[in-house]
Amino acid sequence: MPSFFRPRISQAKDLFPVIRTHLAAAAALHSLPAGASLDLLPIVEEGIAGYEVLSNRGSYTYLTIGWDERAKPVLRESTYLEGPPSGLRVVSVDGQAQPLEPGTAHRLRQRDSVLSDWPSAAEAVWDELARLLPQAPRYAIEIHDLRLEELDEALANAYRHLADFDPYIDFCGVPDEAQYGFALSDAKGGRGQLIARHPETWTLWFQSSAGTIHEEWAMLPGSGNAVEGWVRASGKPVRAPPDVVVSAHAAMSQRGWRKERRGDRRSGERRHADRAHEERAHEDRREGERRQSDRRQPRSGTTPGQT
Numbered sequence: 406m407p408s409f410f411r412p413r414i415s416q417a418k419d420l421f422p423v424i425r426t427h428l429a430a431a432a433a434l435h436s437l438p439a440g441a442s443l444d445l446l447p448i449v450e451e452g453i454a455g456y457e458v459l460s461n462r463g464s465y466t467y468l469t470i471g472w473d474e475r476a477k478p479v480l481r482e483s484t485y486l487e488g489p490p491s492g493l494r495v496v497s498v499d500g501q502a503q504p505l506e507p508g509t510a511h512r513l514r515q516r517d518s519v520l521s522d523w524p525s526a527a528e529a530v531w532d533e534l535a536r537l538l539p540q541a542p543r544y545a546i547e548i549h550d551l552r553l554e555e556l557d558e559a560l561a562n563a564y565r566h567l568a569d570f571d572p573y574i575d576f577c578g579v580p581d582e583a584q585y586g587f588a589l590s591d592a593k594g595g596r597g598q599l600i601a602r603h604p605e606t607w608t609l610w611f612q613s614s615a616g617t618i619h620e621e622w623a624m625l626p627g628s629g630n631a632v633e634g635w636v637r638a639s640g641k642p643v644r645a646p647p648d649v650v651v652s653a654h655a656a657m658s659q660r661g662w663r664k665e666r667r668g669d670r671r672s673g674e675r676r677h678a679d680r681a682h683e684e685r686a687h688e689d690r691r692e693g694e695r696r697q698s699d700r701r702q703p704r705s706g707t708t709p710g711q712t
Contacts, residue, residue: 410474411573412454414589418560420472421447421553424456425635427527428470429548432636435531436643438540442634445553448578453479453517457578458530461634466537470530473519478526480518482533544638553635555628556583559607563589563599566620567611570595605629 412420425445437443445456448469455471469481520526564571572591576582583601589611590596597611597618605624610617 410452410454411449411575412472413571414560414564414567414574415571416472416476417447417454417574417576418557418564420454420476421456421560422557423523424470424527425550425553427523428530429550431524431527431531432546432548435535435546436543437534437546437636437638438538439542439544439638441538441540442637443534444580444633445635446578446580447556447576447582449576450578451515453481454576455479458534460534460538462538464537468530468533468537470526478520478523480520480526480529480533482516482518484514486512486514543643545641545643546636547639548636549632549634551625551628555625558625559583559599559601562607562620562622563609566609566618569615570611570613572597572611574599603629 428445440461442461444459444461446459448455448457448471450469453469453471453473455469458468458470465486466482466484469479469483471479471481473479518529520529560574567589570591572589572595575588575590579585583599584603586598586600588596588598591613593614595611595613597609600608601624602608602621605628607622607624609620612618
């Protein structure tokens with residue numbers, strides 16, 4: 406993928422809400438450890454645009470969910486190897502890059518996975534987060550989306566004013582980047598910025614050969630005081646899923662049945678004695694029935710009624 410890829414503002418306004426919608430839907434089936442929170446930072450880097458998932462827990466691995474130049478869902482896993490470089494090195498001489506030390510180029514490892522659709526990509530994000538944040542106990546996830554909804558609204562408003570240009574937009578992936586401004590540009594030399602001005606106002610300006618566009622509008626009510634972190638661990642502990650509970654009850658019933666069967670079992674000698682006793686009682690009963698039958702039969706040489 407080309408490193409200069411940047412999305413147009415029309416793509417950003419449409420795909421950012423789609424990504425969050427599927428992440429929020431998948432969150433209902435997952436959990437976070439106590440005190441954990443995650444933020445989503447808009448970012449454009451090395452061929453993909455989307456959100457970097459930033460955790461309040463220290464980690465050497467970071468996830469980015471976004472789209473490539475074909476608008477395909479991509480999950481990127483970036484791992485920073487532990488330990489500082491061996492020392493200072495010369496980056497370039499007279500504008501020419503110098504050879505890197507052995508192993509230096511491998512300090513950042515990235516792995517991209519192209520997914521079939523956004524639900525699959527969202528589920529993959531939460532699966533990776535469960536691996537990166539495995540601590541217990543686990544809590545349900547609560548979502549605070551207003552701050553990012555505000556950016557959606559700002560991008561949609563900016564596009565309405567710039568639909569004839571549909572400029573590229575750049576995201577650096579830093580907190581509170583909107584206060585510094587998102588850079589806008591197009592292939593014909595147009596340039597501008599979308600900036601969050603205070604108090605609670607967006608400012609858009611774009612300069613091109615056709616003239617200069619300058620617009621301002623108010624932010625959504627309350628969006629400037631949104632809770633830090635897009636998602637957080639709630640105060641509600643996560644219980645086992647229903648299928649796990651059913652399996653546990655079935656296993657308990659099975660164990661109880663086996664325990665009762667074990668309680669009824671007797672030692673080999675005892676079982677043998679019980680069977681011998683039952684056989685003798687059965688033979689005695691059959692012998693008594695034969696004797697009673699013999700007494701009822703007439704003696705030989707006599708006829709019934711003779712004495």
